[in-house]
Amino acid sequence: MANKKNNKINSAATNGSKYDAVIDTNERAVAIHEHLVTCLVENHPGVLARISGMFSSRGYNIESLAVGTTHDPSISRITIACRGDDRIIEQILKQLSKLIDVIRVVDVSQSSHVERELMLVKVAATGAARSEIMQICDIFRARIVDVHHDCLVIEVSGTTSKNEALMELFERFGILEMTRTGRIALNRGPEILSVAEE
Amino acid sequence: MAITGAEIIVDALVREGVQVVFGYPGGCVLDIFDRINHVPGLRFVLVRHEQGAGHMADGYARATGRPGVALVTSGPGATNLVTALATAYMDSVPIVALTGQVPTAAIGSDAFQEADIVGITRPCTKHNFLVKDVADLARTIKEAFYIATSGRPGPVVIDLPKDVQKAKLENYVYPEQVRIRSYHPVIHPDAGQIRRAAEAIARASRPLLYVGGGAVECQSQLVALSERCDIPCTTTLLGMGIFPGDHANSVHMLGMHGTQYANYAMHHTDLIIAVGTRFDDRVTGKLEEFAPRREHIIHIDVDPASISKCIPVSIPIVGDCRQVLDRLLPLVEPKKHHEWIEQVRRWKADYPLRYPDDDKLRPQHVIRELYRATGGEAIVATEVGQHQMWAAHFWQYVRPRTFLSSGGLGTMGYGFPAALGAQVAFPDRLVLDIAGDGSIQMNIQELATAVTEKLPVKICIINNRYLGMVRQWQQLFYKENYSGTFLGTPDGRAAGASLYIPDFVKLAEAYGAAGIRVARKADVAPAIKEAIANGRTTILEVMVEEKENVWPMIPAGAGVEQMISGLA
Ligand SMILES: Cc1ncc(C[n+]2csc(CCOP(=O)(O)OP(=O)(O)O)c2C)c(N)n1
Ligand SMILES: [Mg+2]
Numbered sequence: 001m002a003n004k005k006n007n008k009i010n011s012a013a014t015n016g017s018k019y020d021a022v023i024d025t026n027e028r029a030v031a032i033h034e035h036l037v038t039c040l041v042e043n044h045p046g047v048l049a050r051i052s053g054m055f056s057s058r059g060y061n062i063e064s065l066a067v068g069t070t071h072d073p074s075i076s077r078i079t080i081a082c083r084g085d086d087r088i089i090e091q092i093l094k095q096l097s098k099l100i101d102v103i104r105v106v107d108v109s110q111s112s113h114v115e116r117e118l119m120l121v122k123v124a125a126t127g128a129a130r131s132e133i134m135q136i137c138d139i140f141r142a143r144i145v146d147v148h149h150d151c152l153v154i155e156v157s158g159t160t161s162k163n164e165a166l167m168e169l170f171e172r173f174g175i176l177e178m179t180r181t182g183r184i185a186l187n188r189g190p191e192i193l194s195v196a197e198e
Numbered sequence: 199m200a201i202t203g204a205e206i207i208v209d210a211l212v213r214e215g216v217q218v219v220f221g222y223p224g225g226c227v228l229d230i231f232d233r234i235n236h237v238p239g240l241r242f243v244l245v246r247h248e249q250g251a252g253h254m255a256d257g258y259a260r261a262t263g264r265p266g267v268a269l270v271t272s273g274p275g276a277t278n279l280v281t282a283l284a285t286a287y288m289d290s291v292p293i294v295a296l297t298g299q300v301p302t303a304a305i306g307s308d309a310f311q312e313a314d315i316v317g318i319t320r321p322c323t324k325h326n327f328l329v330k331d332v333a334d335l336a337r338t339i340k341e342a343f344y345i346a347t348s349g350r351p352g353p354v355v356i357d358l359p360k361d362v363q364k365a366k367l368e369n370y371v372y373p374e375q376v377r378i379r380s381y382h383p384v385i386h387p388d389a390g391q392i393r394r395a396a397e398a399i400a401r402a403s404r405p406l407l408y409v410g411g412g413a414v415e416c417q418s419q420l421v422a423l424s425e426r427c428d429i430p431c432t433t434t435l436l437g438m439g440i441f442p443g444d445h446a447n448s449v450h451m452l453g454m455h456g457t458q459y460a461n462y463a464m465h466h467t468d469l470i471i472a473v474g475t476r477f478d479d480r481v482t483g484k485l486e487e488f489a490p491r492r493e494h495i496i497h498i499d500v501d502p503a504s505i506s507k508c509i510p511v512s513i514p515i516v517g518d519c520r521q522v523l524d525r526l527l528p529l530v531e532p533k534k535h536h537e538w539i540e541q542v543r544r545w546k547a548d549y550p551l552r553y554p555d556d557d558k559l560r561p562q563h564v565i566r567e568l569y570r571a572t573g574g575e576a577i578v579a580t581e582v583g584q585h586q587m588w589a590a591h592f593w594q595y596v597r598p599r600t601f602l603s604s605g606g607l608g609t610m611g612y613g614f615p616a617a618l619g620a621q622v623a624f625p626d627r628l629v630l631d632i633a634g635d636g637s638i639q640m641n642i643q644e645l646a647t648a649v650t651e652k653l654p655v656k657i658c659i660i661n662n663r664y665l666g667m668v669r670q671w672q673q674l675f676y677k678e679n680y681s682g683t684f685l686g687t688p689d690g691r692a693a694g695a696s697l698y699i700p701d702f703v704k705l706a707e708a709y710g711a712a713g714i715r716v717a718r719k720a721d722v723a724p725a726i727k728e729a730i731a732n733g734r735t736t737i738l739e740v741m742v743e744e745k746e747n748v749w750p751m752i753p754a755g756a757g758v759e760q761m762i763s764g765l766a
Contacts, residue, residue: 018382042380046328050320057321087506094503100325100345103380195379 018097018104018196030085034063036109036185037092040193042101043069043076050099051078060084060092064117064160066182075103075195079184103195108185115185118157120145121167124174125152133173140166151176200366203332204229207296207363208237210339213372216267218243218258218622220251224271225311226298229363234269243622243651246643248275250615252282253641255293257616260602261577262623263414265292265346272298273311276357277318281609283353284322288606289411289436292351294342295323301361302330316357324352332365336372344376349383350412350501385500387517387525394513395471395496396529402469404491404538405429408452411436411605412474412499412519414598419523420473421445426527428535430542432460434475435605439595449542450551453481454752455587458763459545461750464488465758466541470495474519477508478606479754485509487757498522551591552765553746559719561585561660561742565592568630568658571726576628577602579617581637582610583667585660587748589632611640614657618644621653628656628730635661635685635739639700645709648735656729659702659739662746670747674762706737717741 041047048067055062063081070077082092089107096105108115125133130152137144137154140162146153156166160183167175187193201209207230211219218241223231234242245251248270255266270279276297286293300309316328325345327338335358342354399405407429409420417440424431424447431441432452441448452460464470470492475481476499482488485508489495497504497511498519505514515522553562565588568576574594579602580586586603595601602620604612617631631638638659648655663686672680686698706713712734716725722740729738749764 018380046316046320049317053320087510091503091507094507098501098503100378100381 040103064182112188117183119180122177203363208233220254221269226272248278250644253615254619257619261620268295273313276315285607285609286353292346293353299359302359326355328357405469406467407431409437410434410475427533428539438601442596443594458549472497476504484757579613581613581633583634610637631657636665649710702739711735715739
């Protein structure tokens, strides 16, 4: 894959850039895939606007977005799900790296990682449906967080595909309302995305 | 001792080595204006429109290589600057722009003359800052200059609320160093890629150097590489002068209005060595047909995002162009490419840029005469349009930083203020603005700046009574429907030059500048002589053929095979 070098998460420290920019373009694939791009950014006002502005001005789509501060309060971590072929993803990584407030950029989906999105679903639940829903929740390790005569609010976290599977099962009962967060991800094992120290 | 934010700003400018600030006052920058005229060695140039200040800072920066500085007020002052920032951003020009802002407490309240300039300029600056605390001021200014001038240069805006300018700070020290953990512009070029580049050069049989504005500090390295391996060199519009135009290996500009021989060379090359350039669509034309015989592209650029953006590159080298070339050169063995270089020289001889040499007063002739009269010893700024292309075609630029033109954004109204900026930097050099009758009116008010600041810039208006470049497209692609491109008056056409709108000679005189009009071919050379000799800001208006076209031309989105050479 063209972006394999981005997976050497700590390699950027070696040449001072935010990620390894040398990419073997001979192997570029044109197939469109979904990627999860994670950035460490300065926790400054306007950083999110810089990032979303870069996406919109260059015509790239953000599928989902999650932002939060990290254990270092001066740093936020932003995770962006986006789709594109290798050329587009390469440009997205480069353009993100180019933003002054962005400290590090990595395509986490290129290596082994865990990812989650959190979802809250309000499902119509009366009569016999209630126990059926509760059974489904058990299987999916979803939690019922609010109970009403006519409906339940269910919390579930997991990969997008798991959450969508659950939604599909709920459809039969009637989904009244739902909301989900952006996806977040961490690499498996000891590899960490950290501010490169010189 | 406590000092104010405004005093810090002015002190910081001095410490950054700033010698001139181009600006325009207003309520939200009064505190800075109250300090700025007290500093020996810091010149303030009062412009007549903030766009002018931005382009002057840009022209100053392009001509000197040092950052240009502009200072404007909040709201309309700042929004007037936006076109100049976008122009500088597209062409990677270092500018630090100081904008006034309403007091921090009023930000977001739609206060009088409030504009979200940080939001507005985010996509057209390299970076921008809003300073909310006087304690951050010095560090921010230091960072702004560092960001503007390092890596791929670009404009940086610092938005300065009025209360921050007034606030007092104890124990002010200007920082000696900058360290921005999220910004590492110094990239050490990859030795392996440089070796691969040297191998590719050794293997190539028809190599071609393709040079853009990012190579501005590389003239001697490029000439050495070109001569060592018989490599012809083409440049972009912004690369003019970086490789000497009078060198036997120069094939001049390529692209839409490039020379036939440059485009043929690109069409036949097997190895592109791209230095400080970005494969702009005006250069490549139809991507599928661009350089179809290439086996490799070596792309040297300081901005990784430029590499493989439009065209996949097989040998990318991220780094400072000069540093990369300095490391590459020792690895490159001398090699002769007799056949290739002969072929290129034959194209050059067979398809020169030319125009009919008849009695008509043709625009190309005016550029040729200017070149002849100056011996090429001038800094040439241009506006945007046909005259810009002729200024690129019929003048031989041999040194970098002598051709100032808005390439990426194509900003009409750029050239005159840019020429003024260059003249401020080099009071003893001849500075020309080669202008169109349309473009010059976009920043004509700067005649007042030129006269009051005693800047003897020569504006040569190539007056074709048309927005000529647009008219040319209408002629070629819109069935000669000249909609909205005729600049004269219907009467003026019949009755003669004096009815043209405006009368540029009278206009020049109204501003206290000199005005000369020429309408016959034989009068051009003497008029140029007079304009150069008079020591004053001068408009030289030349009434040229109305419907001359720029040739050759590769229509937008087409390939070399669709090139229109123009002349039979
Ligand atoms: C600010 C701006 N507006 C519009 C254009 C589109 N445009 C490109 S060239 C041109 C005509 C320029 O006319 P003139 O200055 O007379 O130059 P000529 O082509 O006649 O030499 C126009 C309108 C532009 N480049 N910049
Ligand atoms: Mg014109």
